[in-house]
Amino acid sequence: MWDLCTNALDTAKLHGASYGDVRAMHLRQRDLTAKNGQVGTLAQSESIGIGVRVLASGAWGFASTDRLTRESVAACAAQAVAIAKASALAKRSKVVLAPEKAYVDSWQSPFRKDPFEIPLETQLALLLAADGEMRKVKGVTLTETNMQFRKIDSWFESSIGSRIHQRKVISGCGIAATSFQGGEIQKRSYPNSFGGQHALEGYELVESLGLMKQAERVAEEAAALHAAAPCPEKFGTLILAGNQLGLQIHESIGHPIELDRVLGQEANFAGTSFLTLDQLNKLKYASTIVNVVADARLDHGRGLGTFAYDDEGVPAQCTDIIKEGKFRGYLSNRETAHLIGLDRSSGTMRTESWNRLPIIRMTNVSLLPGSWDYDDLLADTPDGILMDTNRSWSIDDRRYQFQFSTEVGWEIKGGKKVRMLKNPSYSGITTEFWNSCDAICKFDDWTLWGTPNCGKGQPMQTMGTGHGAAPARFRNVRIGTAFSKQ
Amino acid sequence: MTIAPSARRKSGGKTERAELLSPRELQGIIETVLRLAKSTGAAETEVHVDEVADALTRFANNGIHQNVFERVVTVSIRAATGGRTARATTNRLDEDSLRATIEASLSLAHSRPRDPRLLAMPGKQRYHTVSRFVRATAAVTPEDRARAVRIACDLAARKGQVAAGIFSSGMSQTAVGNSRGLFAAYNETHSQFSITMQEDPAASWAKADSPDVRDIRPQKLAKRAGEKAHLAVKTKELAPGRHTVILEPAAVLDLVGFLFYDFAATAVQDQRSCLNHRMGKQLFGKNISIVDDVFHPLQKGAPFDGEGIPRQKVLLVDKGVPKDLVYSRTSAKAARKKPTGHGFALPNEYGEAPMNLVFIGGDSSVEKMVASTDRGLLVTRLWYIREVDPYEKVMTGMTRDGLFLVENGKVTSAVKNFRFNQSLIDMLKNVELMTPAARTTGEESFEMVVPAMKVRDFHFSEVTKF
Numbered sequence: 001m002w003d004l005c006t007n008a009l010d011t012a013k014l015h016g017a018s019y020g021d022v023r024a025m026h027l028r029q030r031d032l033t034a035k036n037g038q039v040g041t042l043a044q045s046e047s048i049g050i051g052v053r054v055l056a057s058g059a060w061g062f063a064s065t066d067r068l069t070r071e072s073v074a075a076c077a078a079q080a081v082a083i084a085k086a087s088a089l090a091k092r093s094k095v096v097l098a099p100e101k102a103y104v105d106s107w108q109s110p111f112r113k114d115p116f117e118i119p120l121e122t123q124l125a126l127l128l129a130a131d132g133e134m135r136k137v138k139g140v141t142l143t144e145t146n147m148q149f150r151k152i153d154s155w156f157e158s159s160i161g162s163r164i165h166q167r168k169v170i171s172g173c174g175i176a177a178t179s180f181q182g183g184e185i186q187k188r189s190y191p192n193s194f195g196g197q198h199a200l201e202g203y204e205l206v207e208s209l210g211l212m213k214q215a216e217r218v219a220e221e222a223a224a225l226h227a228a229a230p231c232p233e234k235f236g237t238l239i240l241a242g243n244q245l246g247l248q249i250h251e252s253i254g255h256p257i258e259l260d261r262v263l264g265q266e267a268n269f270a271g272t273s274f275l276t277l278d279q280l281n282k283l284k285y286a287s288t289i290v291n292v293v294a295d296a297r298l299d300h301g302r303g304l305g306t307f308a309y310d311d312e313g314v315p316a317q318c319t320d321i322i323k324e325g326k327f328r329g330y331l332s333n334r335e336t337a338h339l340i341g342l343d344r345s346s347g348t349m350r351t352e353s354w355n356r357l358p359i360i361r362m363t364n365v366s367l368l369p370g371s372w373d374y375d376d377l378l379a380d381t382p383d384g385i386l387m388d389t390n391r392s393w394s395i396d397d398r399r400y401q402f403q404f405s406t407e408v409g410w411e412i413k414g415g416k417k418v419r420m421l422k423n424p425s426y427s428g429i430t431t432e433f434w435n436s437c438d439a440i441c442k443f444d445d446w447t448l449w450g451t452p453n454c455g456k457g458q459p460m461q462t463m464g465t466g467h468g469a470a471p472a473r474f475r476n477v478r479i480g481t482a483f484s485k486q
Numbered sequence: 487m488t489i490a491p492s493a494r495r496k497s498g499g500k501t502e503r504a505e506l507l508s509p510r511e512l513q514g515i516i517e518t519v520l521r522l523a524k525s526t527g528a529a530e531t532e533v534h535v536d537e538v539a540d541a542l543t544r545f546a547n548n549g550i551h552q553n554v555f556e557r558v559v560t561v562s563i564r565a566a567t568g569g570r571t572a573r574a575t576t577n578r579l580d581e582d583s584l585r586a587t588i589e590a591s592l593s594l595a596h597s598r599p600r601d602p603r604l605l606a607m608p609g610k611q612r613y614h615t616v617s618r619f620v621r622a623t624a625a626v627t628p629e630d631r632a633r634a635v636r637i638a639c640d641l642a643a644r645k646g647q648v649a650a651g652i653f654s655s656g657m658s659q660t661a662v663g664n665s666r667g668l669f670a671a672y673n674e675t676h677s678q679f680s681i682t683m684q685e686d687p688a689a690s691w692a693k694a695d696s697p698d699v700r701d702i703r704p705q706k707l708a709k710r711a712g713e714k715a716h717l718a719v720k721t722k723e724l725a726p727g728r729h730t731v732i733l734e735p736a737a738v739l740d741l742v743g744f745l746f747y748d749f750a751a752t753a754v755q756d757q758r759s760c761l762n763h764r765m766g767k768q769l770f771g772k773n774i775s776i777v778d779d780v781f782h783p784l785q786k787g788a789p790f791d792g793e794g795i796p797r798q799k800v801l802l803v804d805k806g807v808p809k810d811l812v813y814s815r816t817s818a819k820a821a822r823k824k825p826t827g828h829g830f831a832l833p834n835e836y837g838e839a840p841m842n843l844v845f846i847g848g849d850s851s852v853e854k855m856v857a858s859t860d861r862g863l864l865v866t867r868l869w870y871i872r873e874v875d876p877y878e879k880v881m882t883g884m885t886r887d888g889l890f891l892v893e894n895g896k897v898t899s900a901v902k903n904f905r906f907n908q909s910l911i912d913m914l915k916n917v918e919l920m921t922p923a924a925r926t927t928g929e930e931s932f933e934m935v936v937p938a939m940k941v942r943d944f945h946f947s948e949v950t951k952f
Contacts, residue, residue, distance in 0.1 A: 033835050036756070039598045040835025044590060045575035049558070061628075062554040066577045083541075083553045086628035090636035092549025120597035128599070141757045144835070180757040185876045265546040267650035267689065268682040269929060271869070271886075274951070355556040392872040396884045396903060401950035403882055403905060405874055425874070427905070427948060458652045458680075459542055459554070481947050482874045482882060482907050 004073045005157035008052045011077035013159065017054035017084070019097065020077070021158035023311060024050040024068075025354035030116065033146040034127040037135060040144075042124075049354040052080040058094035059087035064355040098337040098345050100314055102161030107308035109168045110298070111202030115149035118203045123147055126211060133215035134177045139223030142178035146195055147171075147206060148452075154311070162313040170304065170464065171205040172198035172452055177219040179226065186225035186422065188407050190218045192243040193390050198450030198464060200302040221408060224420060231409050231424040233480035237384030238426055239377065239473050244406050245367065246449035246467035247390050252430040253285075253292055254365040254465065256399040257321055258348075259330040259340065270456050271397030274430070275327065280340060283327040286434035289370055292322040294331055296347060296363035301448035303466020305363035307350075312358055314347035321365065325435070333360050352461035359457050364448060366468030370440025374471055377439050379415035385479060386410040386417065386471075387424045392482070395430075403427035405482045425482035433474060441470035506537055506659050507559065512671055515579065516663035519563055522581065523588045523665065528565040528595075530607045531588065532664040532793070534831060536560050540656030543631040548639040548649050550632060564832060565591040566607065569600035571833050601833075603816050609666045613796050616672070616781055616789050619657065623675035623699040626655040634679070638708035642683055645712055651681035655699055662794040672788040678927065679704045682887065683711040687952055688721070688900065690714035691867050691887035693736065695927035697786055714866065714888045718900035723949055724891065726904060730862035730918075731944040732855045732892065735926040737865045737885075738939050742845070743931020744873060744881055745910055749778070749802050750828075751817035752837025760879045760911065761808050770806040770914035773848065777801050778812060778828070778840035784925035784935045785842045792831030800826050802840060806914075814838040847937030848920030855919050855940040857895045862940075864890040864897060868906075871930050879910040884950065904946035916942045 005022040012020040026048045033040035049066035050073055061084025065076040115123075127145040134143040150170040157163045174196015176189040191197045191209055199205050240248060256273040260266055275283070286292075293300075296307055296316035307316055312334055320328040330340055331348040350361035378386075387406040395402040409424030410417045448468045455462055507515075516533045523531035537559045544552035562575040565588060572594030576587045631653040642649035659673035679702045680693035692707040692714075733741070745760075753759035761769075779799045780789050789797050793815060801809050813821065814829025817837045828838040856864060866888035874880040885903045892898070919940040927933045 035835040038601060038603070040833065042572040042594050042598055042833055043574065044594060045562075047558075047560070047575075047577050049577065059550065060552060062552070064554075064556045066558050079555060083555060083628045086632045087543070087550040087553040089629065089632040090545065090550045090639055092547050092551075092639075120594060124598055178756075178758060180762065180877070183763075183877060185758060263547070264648065264650060264684070265551055267546060267648075267684060268544075268652060268680055268691070355558060357552055357554050392874045392882060394870040394872045394882045394884065394905070396905075396950045396952075397869050397886050398950075398952060400952070401884070401905060401948060403907075403948070423875070429951065458544055458552075459540070459556075459654075478948075482880070484907065484947060 001155040002157065002163065004050060004068060005155055007070055008050065008073050008077040009157060009159050011074040012052060012054045012081055015078050015081040017056045017081050019055040019159050020052065021156065021313065022050060022052050023351060023354055024155040026153040027353060028151045030149045032123055032127060033144065034131045035144050036142060037131055039124060047353060050076065051354045052077045053357060054080045054084050055095055056081045056084035057088035059084050059091040060095060061087055062357045095335055096338065097334040098343060100160065100334060100345065103309065103313060104163045105308065106165040109200045111169045113203035114169065115171050115203040116151060130175050130211040130215045133212060134175065134219035137216060137219035137223055139179050139181060140177045140219045141180045145175045147173045156311065156313055158313050164309050164313060166308055168200060169202055170198065171201050171203060172196060173206045173209055175211055175215060175218060177222040179222045181226045184226055186222055188218045188222040189389055190214045192449065193407060195452060198304055198452040199448065200304060200306045225408065225422045228420040228422040230483065231385065231421045231480045233484055235476050236479050237381055237473065237475055238477040238479060239381065239384055239386040239471060241386065241388035241471055242445065242447050242469045243449055244387055244390050244404065245469040245472055247393055247451065248404065249365055249367055249467045249469060250451050250465060251393060251395045252399060252402055253321065254362040257330050258360050259332045259336045260360045262330065263336060269458050274398045274400050277340065279327055281328060284325055284435065285322045285327040285431055286325045287437045288325040289440055290322055290325050290434055290437050291368040292365065293368060294319045294321055294363050294365045300364050300366065301468065303364040303448040304450040304452060304464030305466040310347045310349045311351045312345065312349035314345045317347045319346045331360050331362065350463055352463055356461050359461065361463050362465040364466030364468060366448065367440065369443040369446045369470050372439045372441045374441050374445050377441060377471065377473060378412060381412045381473065382414055384412040385421065385424060386412055387426065400429050402430065403482055423483045426477050426479050427481050428478055433477065436475045436477065437472055438475055439473040441472065446470040506539060506657055506673060509671060512659065512661045513669065515561060516661060518581065519561065519584055519588065520663065520665050522585050526588050526592055528567055528588065528592050530566040530665050532564040532607055534562040535661045538656065538658040540654065541628065542652055542654040543628065543635055544652050545635045545639060546650040548643050550635055553628060561587065563587050563591045565595050566604065567592065567595055569604050570595040570598050571604055572598065573833065605815055605819065607664045607666050608668055608793055608795060610668055611670065611794060611796050613670055613789055614781060618674040618697040618786050620675045620698040623655055623677050623697060624657050626699055631655065634704040638681055638704050641705065641708050642712060647712055647715060648684040649681055649708065652678065653704065654678045660788050664794065668794045670790045670794045674786055677702050679707055681708050681711050683708065683715040685715045685719055688715050688718035689887050690718055693927050695933050718888050721900045721902050723902045726946045726948055728943040728945050730859060730942045732852060732859065732862060732864045733939045733941060734852065734866055735924055735936055735938050736928040737868045738936045739926040739934055740868050740871055740928040740930040741881060741910060742936060743934065744871065746843060747839050749811050750837050750839045751811040751813045751821055754811060755817060755820060758876060760877050765808050768806050769808055769911060770803060771917050772806045773917055774803055774806045774914050775846040776803040777844050778842050779844050780842040782842065782844050782935060785844065787841055791827045791829045793829050795825050795827040795829060797827035800840065812838050812840045844935040845923045845937055847923035850919040850921050852921060852938050856892050856897060859892045860894060862892045864892055874907060880907055881910060882907050902952060903950045905948040906945060907947045908945045913941055913944065918942055
């Protein structure tokens with residue numbers, strides 16, 4: 001691979017590139033699902049190719065190919081330069097990159113059990129067994145289970161002398177039960193909705209989930225929701241379970257801090273951000289107990305946003321985003337860092353595959369643990385609603401106004417969970433919501449949740465991001481609007 | 487041994503451009519896989535070959551900031567043996583890699599329990615031809631796109647506005663064949679221009695999509711978006727509630743696009759469709775009729791499904807009554823129906839879906855809708871639409887890029903964006919007027935043929951800051 005990468009860089013330089021970087025990638029994936037006692041998807045795939053990004057005439061060009069011969073790769077590099085020169089016909093300003101050192105390194109994400117070495121029979125047997133447990137519960141009309149495994153090798157070489165190989169192993173798994181009764185569809189998922197939990201881990205992730213222990217409860221809750229009281233419409237106290245809070249962080253903190261959005265580069269599709277440059281170090285984003293970081297380092301955990309180097313060859317870093325409630329930082333790259341007074345990228349350029357351009361992406365954008373025991377948090381709440389496991393999510397294109405609904409709610413009275421609520425939802429304005437946070441649980445209840453399906457860019461790229469969260473409490477939140485009949 | 491040729495390129499302007507594999511080369515890959523599979527012990531083999539050559543020029547802040555090209559060929563192989571089947575996919579085309587992929591699919595298949603629903607692969611089929619490959623689109627160069635972008639950006643700059651968007655062009659082809667003699671192939675070209683014009687603090691948007699790049703008018707789209715952005719600079723805040731809305735086609739598309747999977751027979755069999763217990767009943771207004779029709783002149787996509795079954799035109803809704811569903815071979819057998827050619831590639835858990843929805847529109851126009859409205863809202867586009875209630879089909883989302891108040895038959899001002907929580911079923915009961923249906927492109931659903939709609943009692947629940 002290195003020969004092809006070097007060949008591409010040499011060719012790009014020969015054609016007039018002032019800078020170039022090359023990503024050769026080999027992606028392997030296995031997808032398994034079961035539904036209603038039968039195997040659904042059973043597939044594996046591989047994709048291998050090379051993408052060449054160049055600066056020529058002060059503008060960017062990118063081309064990719066899956067023909068890995070010297071001739072095809074050289075043609076691809078020449079094409080990237082030609083595209084860059086075409087870009088220069090309508091460039092706004094010359095691209096300037098923040099300085100970065102050259103690195104020569106090789107890194108592999110840690111895992112205990114290679115999921116591709118676990119017999120398929122074992123994996124399918126677990127999915128079908130969990131499916132069977134859920135189907136035993138009366139009232140359940142649809143059962144779904146899934147596993148997904150990925151192994152990604154990338155070879156990055158740049159014209160400043162970096163040469164970095166990384167191998168990541170990613171696993172994901174989840175189960176869900178759906179119940180259709182009396183003109184109503186209710187659903188419960190474990191450990192999270194939309195495919196479960198995903199992390200930079202091996203098969204040990206699946207084994208840690210205890211699917212067989214959870215399957216019956218998940219199914220019973222799905223069936224029980226029909227008889228539950230509807231979530232009331234009111235302003236009140238809200239406690240979010242960690243899996244829902246992870247998505248809240250993703251949508252109302254993770255996306256607004258992407259500097260490409262802030263600078264208008266995503267205005268046509270993903271949108272812009274309320275976090276204009278004048279807000280940095282001034283905005284009181286949240287209450288003083290709220291501390292949020294963007295941390296791609298392994299020290300933070302094995303999340304979907306964990307790596308050793310980003311796809312621009314910048315080492316993984318931890319950036320303060322919100323510190324004691326104050327807005328402190330953006331996600332940047334080598335092209336945009338200088339615009340916020342930084343002399344270095346924060347290392348967040350990531351690409352979905354060899355045929356996509358790296359763009360600014362969330363790494364692990366996490367709410368740091370607080371000081372509360374979970375039981376104490378409930379006991380300290382005389383009247384509130386606990387919401388668990390996302391069902392729908394939506395936020396405006398500048399990331400002010402959001403609405404989420406969850407699969408299940410629990411009414412809290414006198415410090416105790418007293419009854420199940422169906423169709424829970426809440427909504428609000430981002431900064432008002434985060435400023436209403438008055439309690440965050442400790443590290444014991446903190447999980448680095450994986451969001452595997454974040455879409456951004458044109459052409460669209462799907463990326464996995466990490467979000468550490470423990471249950472937290474918010475005051476005076478608008479509750480129940482999504483299902484309002486008014 | 488490499489069986490597919492290396493990318494053949496020919497000169498086309500200043501930059502080179504890729505050509506798709508020839509039909510003979512495409513068929514050659516499939517025949518090679520089927521020949522190799524004979525020695526692996528697979529009882530039946532199916533092969534998909536998909537190829538894309540796509541380019542996209544992206545601009546923001548009145549200049550190009552990303553400009554990309556990709557070319558990918560994938561070969562996806564499904565082996566079936568003893569009532570078991572599985573799929574393996576690669577983009578390596580040499581014989582060793584193809585043989586390894588066949589063996590992988592067979593190994594996966596052997597690992598699973600027998601599937602009592604699995605059918606033998608279909609034999610030869612007859613297809614209606616459909617032509618959507620336009621040489622003018624295939625010939626577009628990066629310089630062509632850059633020049634069009636520059637014109638749009640210059641227009642923005644002259645107006646004191648800021649442009650962002652994309653101009654994409656490309657071509658793709660797909661072929662499917664199997665060991666029982668089935669073979670089908672299809673190719674098409676595609677082009678899109680999407681533009682957001684920003685005039686602080688407002689923005690507006692316009693977009694077009696066509697197999698023929700000559701149908702795309704970047705300057706016209708830029709002008710339209712620019713004029714609406716200018717109109718939207720000063721906004722007033724209205725109280726949420728139920729309002730009459732005039733939904734431009736993109737807003738209609740991105741909403742009704744969420745209905746498509748409900749018309750899958752498998753979704754109904756799984757009891758997760760909003761049509762459960764509602765087929766044959768007056769669910770929508772009598773002015774709502776919907777067909778799925780891949781042959782419609784404004785549609786695109788292959789005229790066969792994931793197993794190579796020819797797509798049929800299906801009447802999904804007739805005068806507000808859900809009449810029929812689409813079926814894969816598997817769901818058709820379960821329902822004792824005929825397959826309609828809408829199945830996804832096997833094996834999968836979702837079955838099928840209509841991918842070529844066509845609404846039967848009306849004879850109004852957006853101008854007439856505005857003129858007929860005493861008080862209402864003109865909606866350019868919707869954003870971040872998600873399903874809140876799957877059975878009542880309540881969707882939430884935001885208005886975006888131009889929401890205008892209509893009073894006494896005229897657009898009088900822009901208003902701050904709303905969040906909506908609206909049942910699609912109720913919405914399609916409340917359609918008062920429609921324009922003729924047009925090929926429409928949005929950002930949340932795939933392209934369809936839909937009209938603009940005037941709808942009463944559309945439910946806005948909250949207002950945002952801009």
